[in-house]
Amino acid sequence: MPQPAQTPSTDALPPPTERFTLLGWVYKNLLTPWYNLLLTVVSLWLVYVLLKGTISWALTARWEVIPANARILMVGSYPAEYLWRVWAAIWLLAAIVGFSWGVWVSKRERVAWVLMAVPVVLALVSHGWVRLAWAATLALALAGWWLGRRARARKGGVWATLLWVLYLPTFVLLVRGWGLPEEPFWKYTTAVQLAVIVASLIAAAWAPRVPWVALGHAALLAAALALPQWRSVLLWPAIVGFLVWFIARRYAHLEGLKRLALQVGLAYIPLLIFIFFAYEPLSRTWLAKVASANWGGLLLNILIAVFGIMFSFPLGVLFALGRRSSLPVIRLFSILYIEFVRGVPFITILFMAQIMFPILLPPDMSIDRVVRAIMGVIMFAAAYMAENVRGGLQAIPKGQYEAAAALGLNATQTMLLIILPQALRNVIPVLVGQFIGLLKDTTLVTIVGLLDILGVAQSVLSNPKWIGTQREVYLFVAFLFWVLSYGMSYASRRLEQALGVGRR
Amino acid sequence: MWQDMTWRNFWRDERFLRVFGQVVFVLVVFLVGRYLYTNMYTALAQRGLLPNFDFLNTAAGFDIGEVPSFIHYSGSSPNKMAFLVGLLNTLRVSALGIVFATIVGVIVGTARVLPNPLARGLATAYVEFLRNVPLLVLLVFWYRGVFIVLPRLAENPITWGRQDLPGGKFRAWLILSNRGLAMAWAQATEAWALYKGWLGAALVAAVLVYLGLSWYARRTGRAPLTFLWSLAAFLAVAAVGWFVVQATAGQAPLRVVVPEVKKRLVEGGLKLSPEFLALLSGLVIYTGAYIAEVVRAGLQAVSKGQIEAARALGLTTFQMLRFVIFPQALRVIVPPLTSQYLNLTKNSTLAVAIGYPDLFNVAGTIFNQTGRSIEVIVIIMAVYLSFSLITSAFMNWYNRKIRLVER
Numbered sequence: 051m052p053q054p055a056q057t058p059s060t061d062a063l064p065p066p067t068e069r070f071t072l073l074g075w076v077y078k079n080l081l082t083p084w085y086n087l088l089l090t091v092v093s094l095w096l097v098y099v100l101l102k103g104t105i106s107w108a109l110t111a112r113w114e115v116i117p118a119n120a121r122i123l124m125v126g127s128y129p130a131e132y133l134w135r136v137w138a139a140i141w142l143l144a145a146i147v148g149f150s151w152g153v154w155v156s157k158r159e160r161v162a163w164v165l166m167a168v169p170v171v172l173a174l175v176s177h178g179w180v181r182l183a184w185a186a187t188l189a190l191a192l193a194g195w196w197l198g199r200r201a202r203a204r205k206g207g208v209w210a211t212l213l214w215v216l217y218l219p220t221f222v223l224l225v226r227g228w229g230l231p232e233e234p235f236w237k238y239t240t241a242v243q244l245a246v247i248v249a250s251l252i253a254a255a256w257a258p259r260v261p262w263v264a265l266g267h268a269a270l271l272a273a274a275l276a277l278p279q280w281r282s283v284l285l286w287p288a289i290v291g292f293l294v295w296f297i298a299r300r301y302a303h304l305e306g307l308k309r310l311a312l313q314v315g316l317a318y319i320p321l322l323i324f325i326f327f328a329y330e331p332l333s334r335t336w337l338a339k340v341a342s343a344n345w346g347g348l349l350l351n352i353l354i355a356v357f358g359i360m361f362s363f364p365l366g367v368l369f370a371l372g373r374r375s376s377l378p379v380i381r382l383f384s385i386l387y388i389e390f391v392r393g394v395p396f397i398t399i400l401f402m403a404q405i406m407f408p409i410l411l412p413p414d415m416s417i418d419r420v421v422r423a424i425m426g427v428i429m430f431a432a433a434y435m436a437e438n439v440r441g442g443l444q445a446i447p448k449g450q451y452e453a454a455a456a457l458g459l460n461a462t463q464t465m466l467l468i469i470l471p472q473a474l475r476n477v478i479p480v481l482v483g484q485f486i487g488l489l490k491d492t493t494l495v496t497i498v499g500l501l502d503i504l505g506v507a508q509s510v511l512s513n514p515k516w517i518g519t520q521r522e523v524y525l526f527v528a529f530l531f532w533v534l535s536y537g538m539s540y541a542s543r544r545l546e547q548a549l550g551v552g553r554r
Numbered sequence: 555m556w557q558d559m560t561w562r563n564f565w566r567d568e569r570f571l572r573v574f575g576q577v578v579f580v581l582v583v584f585l586v587g588r589y590l591y592t593n594m595y596t597a598l599a600q601r602g603l604l605p606n607f608d609f610l611n612t613a614a615g616f617d618i619g620e621v622p623s624f625i626h627y628s629g630s631s632p633n634k635m636a637f638l639v640g641l642l643n644t645l646r647v648s649a650l651g652i653v654f655a656t657i658v659g660v661i662v663g664t665a666r667v668l669p670n671p672l673a674r675g676l677a678t679a680y681v682e683f684l685r686n687v688p689l690l691v692l693l694v695f696w697y698r699g700v701f702i703v704l705p706r707l708a709e710n711p712i713t714w715g716r717q718d719l720p721g722g723k724f725r726a727w728l729i730l731s732n733r734g735l736a737m738a739w740a741q742a743t744e745a746w747a748l749y750k751g752w753l754g755a756a757l758v759a760a761v762l763v764y765l766g767l768s769w770y771a772r773r774t775g776r777a778p779l780t781f782l783w784s785l786a787a788f789l790a791v792a793a794v795g796w797f798v799v800q801a802t803a804g805q806a807p808l809r810v811v812v813p814e815v816k817k818r819l820v821e822g823g824l825k826l827s828p829e830f831l832a833l834l835s836g837l838v839i840y841t842g843a844y845i846a847e848v849v850r851a852g853l854q855a856v857s858k859g860q861i862e863a864a865r866a867l868g869l870t871t872f873q874m875l876r877f878v879i880f881p882q883a884l885r886v887i888v889p890p891l892t893s894q895y896l897n898l899t900k901n902s903t904l905a906v907a908i909g910y911p912d913l914f915n916v917a918g919t920i921f922n923q924t925g926r927s928i929e930v931i932v933i934i935m936a937v938y939l940s941f942s943l944i945t946s947a948f949m950n951w952y953n954r955k956i957r958l959v960e961r
Contacts, residue, residue, distance in 0.1 A: 079671055086670050093672040379576040383583070393942035394935050395900035397914060402935075405927045409597045410590040490688035497690075497907055504691060511698075520703070524695035528687045535686035 107521070115519040116526050117175070119510045123526075126346010126501050132338070135224045136349065137183050141190050142220065144169070146213045148191035152198020153206035154548040161540060166191070168533075207548070218360050225353060227340050228333035233282075237326055243287040246270065248318045250291035251298055255311035258302035267292040342420035346501040348530060350420070354502070355489040358427040362488075363481075365428065366435025367474075371465070373440055384436070391433035397494055400426045404498045423495045431488050438480045442473035482542030486535045493531075503527055594928075601925070609924045610634040616919055618911045620827055622646070633920055640916030641937060647830065647912065648899040651837040655898060656891075658838055659845025666850045677846065684843035690904055692840055697832035697908040704732045704828075707818050725814040734831055736813035739824035745799050749807035752795025760788035777877070829910035833902065841898045848894060852887035853879070885956050889949060896945050900938060913937060 080090045116123075125136060151162065166188065173184035201209055233239065253263045267288050274284035301307045333339065345353055372384030391399065403426030407417055417425070446469050454464040474481075496504040507523045510516055516523075564570050598604050614629060614636040621627045622642050627635050665677035684692070705711050711731035718724045729736045764784040771777055800806050813823030856879050864874040903914040914934055921930040 079669060089668070089670050089673045093670070093676050096676060097672075377572060377576050379579055383579070390935075390939065393939040395903040395914070395938055397903045397906070398931070398934055398938065401914075401918070402931050405921075406594075406931065409594050409927065412593050413597065486686070490686075493688040493690045494904070497904075504694065518703075521695070521699040524691060524699050528691045528695065531688050531691065532683065532686045536682070539686070 111522050112516075112519050113522055115510070115516050115522050119506075119516075119523075122347060122510065123503055123506050123523075124347045125349045126506055127344050128346065128349060129340060129344060132227070132340055135227070135337070137186075139221050139224045140183075141187055142217065142224075144187045144191040145194035146210070146217055148194025148196075149198040149201070149206075149213060150210040152195040152200075153202050153210045154544060218356055221356060222353070222360075223337075225340070225345075225349065226342075228329065228337045229339040230330065230333050237330075239283045240325055241322055242283065244318060244321065246284075246287035246291045247294060248315055250295040251314055252311045254295045254298035255302055255308045258299035263295055264292065267295070342418055345420060347506045348503045350495070350500065350502045351489065351492040354420075354424055354427055354492045354495060355485070357424045358431050358488050358492070359485055361428045362431035362435050365432035367439050367470070369432060369436035370439035370443060373436065374443055388433045388436050391430055392437070396430050396491055397497055399430045400494055400498050402426070403429070419498075420500060423498060423500055427488070427492065430491075431484070434484055434487075435481070438477050438484055439473065441480065442475075442477035443469065445476055446473055479542055479546055482538055482545075486538050489534060489538075490531060503530070598928070603925055603927075605928045606926075607929055609920075609926050609929065610637070612924075614920065615923060618916065619909070620830065620911055633924070636916050636920060637913070637933065640911060640913035643911055643916075644899070644902055644905075644913040647834055647837070647902050647905070647910070651834055651841065651898050651902065652895050654834070654838040655841040655845055655894075658842030659894075660849055662842060662846035663849025663853070666846060667853050681843045681846050684840055685847070689836065689840050689901055690907055693832060693836040693904055693908055696836045697829065701734070701828035701832045702732050704730060707731045707733055707815055707820065711815075719814070721816075723814060723816050725812045727812060729813055729815060729820065732828065733820070734828045735826045736820045736823050737826075738810055738812045740808040741811045743805050743807060743809050745803040745805050745807045748803055749795060749799050752799065753792060756788045756791035756795065759791045760784040763787040827910075829905070829908050832908055833905050833910045833912075837898055837901060841894055841901070844894050844897070845891060848887055848890045851890075852883040855886040856882045881956075888952060888956070892945055892949050892952075896942055899941055 079086070081087050125133065128136065147165070151165075155162070169184045169188040169191070173181045173188070176184060198206060198210070230236075231240075250263070250267070253260070257263060270284050270288035270291070274281050274288055298307060298311075369384045369388055372380045373388060375381050375384070400423060403422045404419065407422050407425065411417065450468055450472070451464060454468045459467065493502060493504050495502050496508070499505075501509070504527065507527055511520055511523060595604075611632050611634065614631055614633045616636075617629050618627060618636065618639050620643060621639050625635075625639060625642065627639050662677045662680055665673045666681065668674055707729075711729050713724075713726035713729050715727035716724055717726065727738045761784070763786075764780055767778050767780040767783055771780065796807065811822040813825070814821050860878055860882065861874065864878040869877065902912055905912040906915040906918060909915070917930050917934045921927060924930075
C-alpha cells in the first residue's frame with residue numbers, strides 16, 4: 051500500500067493505541083458482548099468436562115500394556131538380529147532432520163525443543179540398550195544440525211534436498227534388506243546388463259549420429275527374442291539401452307552429457323567390484339532380506355507409505371501430464387483411470403488388489419500379500435497425485451510456455467526444465483497433505499488381513515492378559531499417527547517458507 | 555511444403571508421430587489387457603467360476619444384523635436382496651452422517667474465526683487432532699473402546715428421564731448401553747393414513763408459496779425469505795391437518811413410544827445398534843473436522859472490504875450475512891463440501907472393520923460365500939462410481955448456477 055506523502059518526522063508520536071492490560075483483554079475478548087460471555091462459559095464447561103474425564107481415566111488406565119508390547123507394536127515380527135537396521139534408519143533420519151534444520155531454519159523455534167525432547171523422553175522411559183540407541187539418535191540429530199549450520203553457505207539446501215531424496219530408497223534397502231537373485235550367473239549377467247546401459251550412454255555422448263548403435267540394440271533385441279535362455283538377460287537392457295541412447299543423443303551438444311557419461315563409465319568399475327565381492331557376503335549376513343511376511347507394526351505402515359510415495363509420485367506426474375496431453379487417446383486413458391480410482395473407496399481397491407491380482411497373473415507368478423497391498427496403495431495414490439499435480443500445472447501461466455518456446459526449447463525440455471519445477475513447487479503443501487493422507491490410509495491394510503500396527507493392536511488385545519485395555523492401545527496408536535502427521539505438516543510449512551512458495 | 559510429404563522424412567513428421575504413438579499405446583494397452591484377461595479366464599474356468607450374475611438370484615444363506623424395517627430379509631432371501639439391504643444401510647449412515655457432519659462442521663468452522671480465543675482454541679484443537687488421526691483408528695477406538703464397553707442393560711445403563719416400574723422393569727426417554735441406544739420415538743397410529751393426505755397438501759402449499767415468492771422476487775427485485783416462508787406454509791398446513799385429524803378421528807396421527815426395559819430386552823422406541831452408532835459418530839466427528847476447515851476457508855475468503863462496504867451501505871447484520879457474506883462464502887464452500895460428502899460416503903465402507911452391514915461388508919460376505927470375485931467387485935465399484943458421477947453432475951449444475959456473472 052502506498053504511504054501517504056508526508057515528511058518523515060522522528061519527533062511525531064505514534065497514534066494513541068489501546069494500552070494492553072490483562073483485564074482489558076479478558077473483558078474485550080471473553081466477556082462482552084453477551085453472546086461472547088455465553089460462548090466463554092460454554093467453552094470453559096466443555097474444557098472442564100473433557101479434561102476431568104480424560105485425566106481421571108488416564109490416571110487409572112493400564113498404561114503398562116504399551117511398554118510391554120512396544121516392540122511388536124512398532125516392528126511386528128521383524129527379526130531381532132536385524133533390528134539394528136531399523137535403528138540405523140532412525141539414526142539416519144535424525145541426522146538428516148538435524149541437517150535440514152541447520153540449513154533451513156535460522157530462527158530459534160520452540161518446535162526444536164519439542165523435537166529434541168522426543169528422543170530424550172524415549173530414552174528416559176526405556177532401558178538397556180534401547181536407551182543408548184535413543185541417546186545416539188539425539189547425538190546424531192545434533193551432529194547433523196551442527197553440520198547443517200556449517201553447510202548453510204555452501205549449497206546446504208541442495209545437499210539437504212539430495213539427502214532427503216536419497217533417504218527413501220536407503221530406508222527401503224536398509225529395512226527390507228537385499229535379496230540374492232536365484233539365477234546362478236547373476237553376477238555376470240548383471241555386469242553385462244549394466245555394461246549395455248553404460249555403453250549406450252557413452253555412445254550417445256560421443257557418437258550421437260551413428261546409426262550402428264541403434265542397429266546394435268536391434269541385434270541385442272533379436273538375440274533376446276531368438277534365444278530363450280538369453281531372453282531374461284538381454285531383453286530389458288536392449289530396450290532400456292536403446293531408450294537411453296535415443297533420449298541422451300539429443301543432448302549430445304551439451305558439454306554436461308560427456309562429463310556425465312564419463313562419470314557413469316568410471317562408476318561402473320567400482321560398482322562391478324562391489325557386485326562381485328561385496329554384494330553377496332553382505333546380503334547373506336548383515337543385510338539379508340527380511341521377508342515381507344515379517345514386516346509388521348508401525349514399520350509396515352511406514353514401509354507401505356514410503357513405497358506408495360516413491361512410486362505413486364512419478365506415476366501421478368505421468369497421469370497428470372497425460373490428462374493435459376493433446377493426444378486424445380492418452381488423455382482419455384488418463385481421465386478414465388483417474389476418475390475411476392477417485393470414484394471408488396480405497397478399501398475396494400485394496401480388496402481388488404488382494405483378490406484380482408492372483409487371478410490376473412499366471413499361476414506360477416505369485417505376488418505376496420504385502421506387495422499386493424502396496425500395489426493397491428500405489429494405484430490409488432497415483433490418481434490423487436495426478437489431480438494435485440494437474441492443479442499445479444494449470445496454475446502455470448501461458449507466458450512460461452511461450453517464453454520457453456521462444457528460447458528454442460522443445461516440448462520435453464519445456465516440461466522438465468520450466469513447467470514441472472514450478473508446478474511441483476507450487477503444490478508442495480497439497481502433496482504433503484496427500485502423503486499424510488496416504489500414511490493414515492495405510493491402516494486400512496489391516497482389513498485385508500495384514501499385521502500393521504492396528505492388526506498387531508488387535509492381536510495384543512486378544513491376549514487374555516491385556517483384555518480391557520482397548521482405550522489405552524488405540525489411543526496410543528492414534529497418538530503415534532498424530533505425531534507423524536503433524537510433524538510432516540509442520541515440515542511442509544517450513545519447506546514452503548524455505549522455497550518461497552507464493553512469493554516472487 | 556512439399557518436403558513434408560517426402561517419404562524420407564515421415565518419421566520426423568509430428569503429425570505422423572502423434573498418430574503412430576497413439577496407435578502403439580492402444581496396441582500396448584490392448585495386449586496387456588488381453589494377457590491379463592486370458593490369465594483370468596483360465597484361472598476362473600479352472601475353478602468353474604466364469605463371470606455370471608446368476609448367483610444374485612440364489613439364496614444368500616446368511617443373516618444381516620440390521621435390516622431396514624420396510625424390507626423383508628431373511629437368510630433364504632436372494633443375494634440381490636442382501637445387496638439391497640447393504641446399499642440401504644450405506645445410504646442410511648451416509649445421509650445421517652452428512653447431515654450431522656455438516657452441523658458439526660459449520661459450528662466448529664465458525665468457531666475457528668470467532669474473536670473469542672477460548673472457543674477458537676477449542677475448535678482449533680478439535681480440527682488439528684482429528685485431521686491427523688486415521689479414521690479407521692478412530693472408528694475402532696470408538697467402537698471397541700467406547701460403545702461396547704458401556705454398562706450392560708441389566709447392570710446400570712446410562713439413562714435420561716428414567717422411571718422405575720414394578721417388577722424390576724424401567725422405562726426412560728433415552729437408554730444407552732452396550733446394546734446401543736434406545737430412545738423415545740414417534741409411532742404412527744391408525745389416524746396416520748388420514749394425515750398423509752394433509753402432508754401432501756402441505757407439500758403442495760409449500761411449493762406454491764415457493765414459486766409465488768420466486769416470481770415476486772424476479773418481478774420486483776426484492777428478496778423475500780423464500781425458503782423460510784415456504785417452510786412456514788408447510789408447517790402451518792401440517793399443523794391445521796394435525797388438529798383436524800385429531801378432532802375427527804379421535805386420536806393424533808403419531809404417538810410417542812417410550813422404550814421399556816424388561817430384564818435384558820428393550821421394547822418400543824427407536825433402537826440403534828452400537829455398530830451403527832460407532833460408525834455414525836466416528837464419521838461425523840472425523841468429517842466434521844474437514845468440513846470445519848472448508849467452512850473456515852469459505853468465511854475467510856470473503857474479503858474484509860465486502861463487510862466494510864456492507865456496513866457503509868447501512869445493512870443490518872442479518873442483511874449483511876444474507877446478501878453479502880453467505881452468497882460469496884457459499885461459492886467457495888460448496889465444491890469442497892460436496893467432495894467431503896462423497897468422502898464420507900466412501901469412508902462408510904470402513905464399517906467392515908466394526909461389523910456394520912453396509913454395502914461393502916455385505917458384498918464381502920457374499921464373496922466369501924459364493925467365491926464370485928469379479929461380479930462382486932464390479933457391483934460395488936459400479937455403485938460407488940455412480941454415487942460420485944451423480945455428485946459430480948450435481949456439482950457441475952450448481953457451479954453453473956452460482957457462477958460469478960462478470961459485468
